[in-house]
Amino acid sequence: MNRRFVGLMIVMALFLGGTSVAWGQGQPGTLEITGVPTDVVAGRYDREAGVFFADVRAIAGALIKVKREDVQIVGKTMEWRTDDDYLIFTVDAKLTQDDFELTGDVVEYFGEEKKLKSQGNVVVTTDDATVYADHLDYEEETDQALFTGNVKVVFSDGVLEGERFLMLLEKSELQFFGSFQGEFSDKNSNEN
Amino acid sequence: MKLSSRMKKAILVLAILIIAIYLIFRFFIEPPQPQVSVPPSVQLLESRLVGRKDGVRQWEILAQSVLQAGNSVTLTSLDEITMFQDQEPYLFIDADTAVWDRKLDILHLHESQVRDGEDGFYLESDLLIWDGAEETLTSPGPVFILWEGLEIQAAEMVMEAQSSLLYLKDDVRIRDGSMLWRLEQAVYDLEQKLMDFYGRVVLEGEDGDDE
Numbered sequence: 001m002n003r004r005f006v007g008l009m010i011v012m013a014l015f016l017g018g019t020s021v022a023w024g025q026g027q028p029g030t031l032e033i034t035g036v037p038t039d040v041v042a043g044r045y046d047r048e049a050g051v052f053f054a055d056v057r058a059i060a061g062a063l064i065k066v067k068r069e070d071v072q073i074v075g076k077t078m079e080w081r082t083d084d085d086y087l088i089f090t091v092d093a094k095l096t097q098d099d100f101e102l103t104g105d106v107v108e109y110f111g112e113e114k115k116l117k118s119q120g121n122v123v124v125t126t127d128d129a130t131v132y133a134d135h136l137d138y139e140e141e142t143d144q145a146l147f148t149g150n151v152k153v154v155f156s157d158g159v160l161e162g163e164r165f166l167m168l169l170e171k172s173e174l175q176f177f178g179s180f181q182g183e184f185s186d187k188n189s190n191e192n
Numbered sequence: 193m194k195l196s197s198r199m200k201k202a203i204l205v206l207a208i209l210i211i212a213i214y215l216i217f218r219f220f221i222e223p224p225q226p227q228v229s230v231p232p233s234v235q236l237l238e239s240r241l242v243g244r245k246d247g248v249r250q251w252e253i254l255a256q257s258v259l260q261a262g263n264s265v266t267l268t269s270l271d272e273i274t275m276f277q278d279q280e281p282y283l284f285i286d287a288d289t290a291v292w293d294r295k296l297d298i299l300h301l302h303e304s305q306v307r308d309g310e311d312g313f314y315l316e317s318d319l320l321i322w323d324g325a326e327e328t329l330t331s332p333g334p335v336f337i338l339w340e341g342l343e344i345q346a347a348e349m350v351m352e353a354q355s356s357l358l359y360l361k362d363d364v365r366i367r368d369g370s371m372l373w374r375l376e377q378a379v380y381d382l383e384q385k386l387m388d389f390y391g392r393v394v395l396e397g398e399d400g401d402d403e
Contacts, residue, residue: 031395038376038391045387047342047368054393 029068031080035061043078050082057091064089071097073107085111093118101125104136114140122147130154133165143170158184241267243292243299245324251275251299253290263295273301275322275329277353283308285320297324314338317349327353335360339382343367346378356382372396 031052036042036059043054043064055077056062066073066087073096075089086109089095093107095118105120116138124131124147134149145167153160162180167173239258243251256269266289273285288303299322306315306329315338317331329351337344337358347362357379364375366387376391 029397031393033389033393036391036393041388041390042393043389045373045389046385047340047387048385052395 029066032065032067034063034065035059052078052080052082054078071095073109075107085109087111099127102136116140128155131165144168155184158182239267241265241292243297243324245297245327249276249279250324250327251322255290263293265292265294266290267292275353283313287320298322299324312338312340329353340385341368344380358382370397 033042033054033056036056040059042056042062043052045052054064056064057076062076064075064078066078066089073087073089073093075093076091078087078089080087088109089107090105093104095102095107102118102122102124104118104122106118108117109115110117116136118136119134122131122133122136124133124136130153131147132150132152132154133147136145136147138145147165147167149163151160151162151165153165160176160180160182162176162178164177165180166175166177168175239255241253241255241258242249243253252274253267254271254273255267256271257267259266259268268289270287270290273287273290274281275283275285283306285301286305287301290302291300292298293300301320301322302318304315304317304320306317306320307313315331316336318333319331321330321332322328323330331349333348335344335346335349337349343366344360345363345365346360347364349361350359351357352359358381360375360378360380362376364373364378366373366375366378372395373389374394374396375389378390379388380386381388
């Protein structure tokens with residue numbers, strides 16, 4: 001496999017393998033809402049429904065932050081269902097771990113199903129590459145990350161574009177579906 | 193006996209001084225008020241005291257000793273205090289002493305523990321203040337509450353009986369199973385079971401605390 005893809009695969013595997021961000025199954029973690037004045041509502045917890053909701057869009061400088069080990073998700077709105085351990089971040093949603101960063105209009109984590117989804121202007125940035133797509137679906141069980149819709153993988157020396165891009169992280173395989181176009185500069189062409 | 197002129201002058205000055213001192217005391221310094229007869233305070237033993245608002249029973253206290261002085265009623269050796277809502281008992285309070293200001297309809301409860309009859313509500317505070325006019329129960333100091341599996345701590349608390357809203361202020365901690373919320377302020381709607389968190393919010397999950 002191309003060396004440039006190997007780096008991306010390793011980072012994705014390290015990151016997506018450890019994205020369990022919730023507290024429901026006895027996992028330690030923290031949720032923090034900062035920058036909210038004392039007299040302003042930062043969030044509401046509906047104990048009967050088991051739902052925590054926070055919306056700090058109207059508060060300048062305020063941020064919702066969820067941390068578990070070295071994974072962090074931030075955003076301006078958040079909903080967390082404690083019963084099935086479902087977490088959704090919207091508005092400026094960003095998930096980071098070390099040199100991995102995922103941004104999207106929406107970032108969702110399905111704790112029970114162990115799935116991570118992101119949609120709308122999805123950008124995954126690692127040291128080796130940046131992946132753009134409309135959607136990202138990751139399943140922990142199969143260890144697959146699927147990028148769909150206007151997929152663009154940008155390396156330091158080239159670009160790949162297509163509609164569907166599957167990363168089989170456990171097998172270290174990449175699958176491109178449909179037509180894909182790529183352009184790479186000459187200086188690294190001997191690596192291909 | 194013949195007095196020298198110096199002696200005469202001295203006697204004259206002394207006489208003037210005595211007269212001046214007498215006049216000062218007589219006309220310028222208020223004589224002490226005569227002792228007023230104070231009616232003795234009333235002390236009752238083994239009493240049932242009932243607080244009402246517009247004729248509706250708000251609270252009822254069984255006490256071994258009731259001391260009334262003016263508008264202040266001090267109750268000691270309390271058996272039990274019952275708070276009523278819509279004529280039905282909804283809170284029971286154990287306290288060391290209670291002081292009721294009849295005019296203001298404010299009841300101070302010292303070293304109190306509050307519990308309800310059905311839902312397992314428990315509240316502990318060094319001082320609770322029941323304001324009959326506002327129908328609020330205030331803990332101006334630290335409070336500890338158990339409520340439907342929640343452990344709540346706060347530096348101050350106000351509970352509104354009419355709206356069933358619990359206001360928690362400063363250094364608020366709410367433990368819900370393995371989760372610990374740390375908050376600046378919270379308002380808990382006890383009927384709707386909704387909690388609004390104000391200011392900075394921190395939720396800590398604890399490892400291995402689940403059942």
